[in-house]
Amino acid sequence: MTELYELLEVETTATATEIKKAYRKLALRYHPDKVGEDEREEAELKFKEFSHAYEVLIDEDRRKEYDTYGTTDGRPSYTEFPGGNPFDNFYGGAQNAYDANDFHNFFNGTPGGAPRRPQTKPRTEDAELEVTVTLEDLFRGKVIKSTSTRNIICTTCKGSGARKNAAMKPCGICEGSGTVRKIRRVGPGLVTQDYIECNTCHGVGKIFRAKDTCKKCSGKRTIEETKILEFEIPRGARSGETVVLTGESDQYPGKETGDIVMTFHCKDHAVFERRGDDLYAKYRIPLADALCGFSKVLFKHLDGRGVKVTTPRGKVIRSGDYIKLKDEGMPVKEEGSSWFSRGNKRGDLYIEMDIEFPPDNWYLEKNDLLKIKNLLPTELSSKRDIEKQTVDRDSIPEENIEEFIDFSIARGNALPEYPEEKKTNEQDEYQDYYEDYGAYGGAQPECTQQ
Ligand SMILES: [Zn+2]
Ligand SMILES: [Zn+2]
Structure with missing residues (x-):
């Protein structure tokens, strides 16, 4: 019947004062502040053990019972103490986070002496x-x-x-x-x-x-x-x-x-959307403007200026193009600057161009169609595209060609959805990419306006 004594590292003849002293010594040694993160779990277990030993041995009746029977069955164990598991307070209990000062006060406090004011000055609420x-x-x-x-x-x-x-x-x-x-x-x-x-x-x-x-x-x-x-x-x-x-x-x-x-x-803005220090806006133009160019005030900027864009002669605007106006975004806030200090750095303004095609049957006279067809290029520009799309008519007999005139238009955003398919060969995709665009800095389909 010496196990509890061994846990507390005292003799079986130890007095209550010696038991208290031993307990304090151990509590300090296994204090959460004194052990490394990796030793916490072990320290916590150890702490529970010697605390239990202390609870038994410091109680005269329970100590006698333990000395006689080697057990304290039927007695409240450490987990049944009022206030729940007391160790919660030591090892990161949620409701009452352990304060290192508690220990300090316990060991160094001067009970009955002059009360000390709290060290940190209390603060009124923000x-x-x-x-x-x-x-x-x-x-x-x-x-x-x-x-x-x-x-x-x-x-x-x-x-x-x-x-x-x-x-x-x-x-x-x-x-x-x-x-x-x-x-x-x-x-x-x-x-x-x-x-x-x-x-x-x-x-x-x-x-x-x-x-x-x-x-x-x-x-x-x-x-x-x-x-x-x-x-x-x-x-x-x-x-x-x-x-x-x-x-x-x-x-x-x-x-x-x-x-x-x-x-x-x-608040959300009617025209501009902010992304970082840049501003984004959308602008829709008719196809004629996209093909022939335009010169117009697109919107009022945040400082009240009208933003007028005039496309250079011959410039074609394509769907998905962004007109980038350098340094027309948000001011870049400089650290420590206040509202009146005038940092000149600005983000950029990107205007996403959206092109509206005319409705079906837009022309007035049939002749108009012919006129515009004669004006617009009818050949594709890329030889590759032409080659890819050229069908070897000799391989298909005339009677084997079927003509479709009754078709519907499916918009890209309204296509059926399919379950994700696993890519079998990634290499193939790269292959396609290089064939389409030319590897390593070949001709890129890019249209930047400088
Ligand atoms: Zn008072
Ligand atoms: Zn007063």
Whole structure:
């Protein structure tokens, strides 16, 4: 019947004080902060074992039972302690994340001594605010003004809540410290003490007579302040970004003041879509413009200018072409720049050209068809295409040719869907690609306008 003693690394004759001491030593050795990530699991198991041993041996009755029978059946085991499994607190329990200070307080705390104030200064809550902006706003930069009503420390009593020269005496509840001690259990036999603000003196540590209450804040220590805040959205900022006004949230005596965080979201624009710092727009032109060229104001830019595009003589616009206007995109936001600083870098503007073909039977006279056919090229330009499409008529007898005039048109986006087929030979695909376009920088079907 020595197993539990061995776990705690004490003699079977150990006193309660020695057992406590041994437990603390082990708890420190297997503390989550002291073991590497890879040793955690083992440490946790070890921790459970020696904690169980401690729970048994520190309880006089259970220790006697264990010494006599080698078991403590029927007794609550460590997993049945109030508050659930106490080890949750040690090894990343979700509801009560382990705080390294708990250990510090337990071992180094001075119970009964002078209460210590928490080391990190508490902070008032950040205020959050969401606004909707337009793409024009983000293009030009914008200052958003907002009326803010917040609590500030009373200007008359400077946050004490009392009149000037009021007779103050130490608060009896917290003994003038402003904080009271609260015991919290963090593990088996482990408690820690938190210090929370004293309710009686509201953390001041002093109390005063009712007639000495500050008239301005009625003893609340804070007063309301209304002012106009300015949020600067820099040029080129992106939807979802934030502007932070530091220390503009509520004030409270003894607390650091939180921030106001404004998040702005951009509405969809009727003409432009933003991608990174570039802008995209779609423009539809009739086939005649695509073939013969055009000169027209396509739209109003985000800064109010009209964007007029004149195609050079002879230029043909093809479906899927983008007209790229360099440096006509969004301003590129420079880090640390504010809305009025004028960085000149801009993204580009891409105008996707969509060509509308005329409807069936578009011509007025039959002769028109002939005229246009005579004007337009009737031969394909690529010899390869011609060769590929030339049918050896000699191999097909005349009576074997069937003519189709009653067909329907299926649009590419309305074709039937098929289950994905596995590619059997990838090599073949590359082969086709090189044959079509010529390997390694051969003639590419490209039409860029410079
Ligand atoms: Zn006041
Ligand atoms: Zn108090």
